[in-house]
Amino acid sequence: MLIRQPTLEAIAAGAVTTVFRRWDRPRVRPGGTQRTSVGVLEFTAVEPVDLAQLTAQDALAAGYADLAALRKAQEGDGQLYRIRLRPAGPDPRVALRSQATLSAAERAELAQRLDRLDRASRHGPWTAAVLDLIGAHPGTRAPDLAERLGRETLPFKRDVRKLKELGLTESLPVGYRLSPRGQAFVRG
Structure with missing residues (x-):
């Protein structure tokens, strides 16, 4: 609502x-x-x-x-x-996304969940590409990010929301950025 x-x-x-x-x-x-x-x-x-x-x-x-x-x-x-x-x-995602360090078990669980999202996707693996793109271009409009990946905007935004649910991204007034948790995951 x-x-x-x-x-x-x-x-x-x-x-x-x-x-x-x-x-x-x-x-x-x-x-x-x-x-x-x-x-x-x-x-x-x-x-x-x-x-x-x-x-x-x-x-x-x-x-x-x-x-x-x-x-x-x-x-x-x-x-x-x-x-x-x-x-x-x-919002429990606020605390989750502010987590700047990940244990080996948390990292493995996130990798497993992202792998599941990639396998379930009709357009193939996408999670790493979207995380990398948001990390490289924070604050960029969703249509512009989607275009860089050759994707339609609405499905792209749905995928970003899935990453947000995992605490990996956060919305900005315009666009997105990696959360501290997302940065920690991407850094490996």
């Missing part, structure tokens, strides 16, 4: 505890989590609601100035859902 940065910051500060979305079916579940730029969020309730049932308390919980502003923002098609959420801790 896409949540804008100002809303994420308000959630982290405790000022916003509810968001609203119009969907054909719920896209999140109570007890589910989502990693964001401000840490992990936990969804505590997902309830269908009618626009007419919204209250001033809903508006305050969602960070709107008043009920009229909330109702205006929620007009549209699809079922309206009230999603209650809360901060659930830091």
Whole structure:
């Protein structure tokens, strides 16, 4: 679920505890989590609601100035859902990617996972080439990096996200860079 940065910051500060979305079916579940730029969020309730049932308390919980502003923002098609959420801790990838040294066992495990990603790929081995490219060109736009490898941008970005899950890369405002963990792995 896409949540804008100002809303994420308000959630982290405790000022916003509810968001609203119009969907054909719920896209999140109570007890589910989502990693964001401000840490992990936990969804505590997902309830269908009618626009007419919204209250001033809903508006305050969602960070709107008043009920009229909330109702205006929620007009549209699809079922309206009230999603209650809360901060659930830091993104575990932050600690993982800051790891600047790797034990032999950690290095072997990472190599095994990267090998699995390479074997599962329809376009052949890619992990080493992408790590080397990001290491050599930090902060470069994803379309430019993808072009250097002769790849389409969206599949390339999906692959970079897989490396990010392993704590090897991190996103920048533009492009990516190797994390300390990624640098330690590449250095060998």
